[in-house]
Amino acid sequence: MxxxxxxxxxxxxxxxxxxxxxxxxxxxxxxxxxxxxxxxxxxxxxxxxxxxxxxxxxxITKEENKIYYLLNKPRGFVSTVEDQFERKTVLDLIDDNRRIYPVGRLDMDTTGALILTNDGDFTHLLTHPSYDVPKTYRVSVDGELTHDIINALKSGLEIDGTYYKPMHIKRIKYIKNRDRTSFDLVLEEGKNRQIRKLMDHFNIPVIRLHRFAIGDVILDDLKIGEYRRLKPHEVKTLVRQAQGEI
Known part of the structure; x- marks a missing residue:
């Protein structure tokens, strides 16, 4: 051979x-x-x-039938297959006995879009640092984002020796009577607890963090705790985005 x-x-x-x-x-x-x-x-x-x-x-044998789920993750679930502290995992929400695992992770208090699959190559494409699939979050924080903070996030910054790439910020809305700001943040990298660390750097408490899109795949009307299969064209689009073709 x-x-x-x-x-x-x-x-x-x-x-x-x-x-x-x-x-x-x-x-x-x-x-x-x-x-x-x-x-x-x-x-x-x-x-x-x-x-x-x-x-x-x-x-181990080759799994011919690949499966891809999009989950709207609730709070209180960890993004792992098993947890040493016996906390609830995202697999507890999926009614499928095949060996699947999350693509990347959302921390326990973050809600929103999470893909689970049994496709190792697909997981590699979406999680490896050399590939960039944008992920969009809706963020709610205490206080008001100043122009200096917004510009710092848009320009990229270094915190404790770690560099964070420039981010896209849109739909900024300050609710004056509640002293609260909501905005959408688009990340093209997946550092651990990135948004929370950035907000903590500026002494801004995060109230709610929700990821509603991975690339062009959007939660739409998928309710918290619910999941659905990704459509074939969605899988292909994510692969093409990861490879920089679109």
Whole structure:
């Protein structure tokens, strides 16, 4: 069999729907992966389509039927498959016994759009730092955003050694009698708790944080706690956006 049919081991694992490429790399490094019964710890290892891959002693097989769900995540759920503190996870909301996992994450107090899938390659595209799929949030904060703060967010800024790319801000509305501001914020990167850290930097308490769009996929009338399957054209559009084609 020709070497042109070989693919990297982490990609082969992701293609089964077992996990994402990045998490597959951790499994390899930690000595949890065998190929044809031989332990493999080199990240650059390539495999053939008929090679047998096992993780923690269990053979994994290719999941032919890919599934993609869009969930309107409620508060109080963590965006993981399992939680060591036995908190409720987003999988508790999905009636599907296949091995699916969230694409990225929303923190426990953030609501809104979250995709779950068994497609490791798709997950890699949407979460890897080298790809940019815009995510749109509706933010409600105490107090008023000053022009200086707005300009800083639009220009990009560094906080504690971490650089945050320029953000798009729109629909800014200050509610004077409640001393509260709401606005839409578009991020093209996915740093952990990014919006909350930015607001904390400016001493602005976040009241509500809700993600209503991932790329061109919008929640629309999907209610909190509900989910639906992504349409094929939505999946294709997200892939094209991640690859910078649109």
């Amino acid at each position: 020709s070497s042109s049919k070989q693919i990297r081991l982490n990609k082969a694992i992701a293609s089964t729907g077992y996990t994402s490429r990045r998490k597959a790399e951790n499994l390899i490094i930690n000595g949890q992966v065998k190929v044809n019964g031989v332990l493999v710890t080199e990240l650059g290892t390539k495999v053939l389509p008929n090679d047998q891959i096992s993780i923690n002693g269990k053979l």
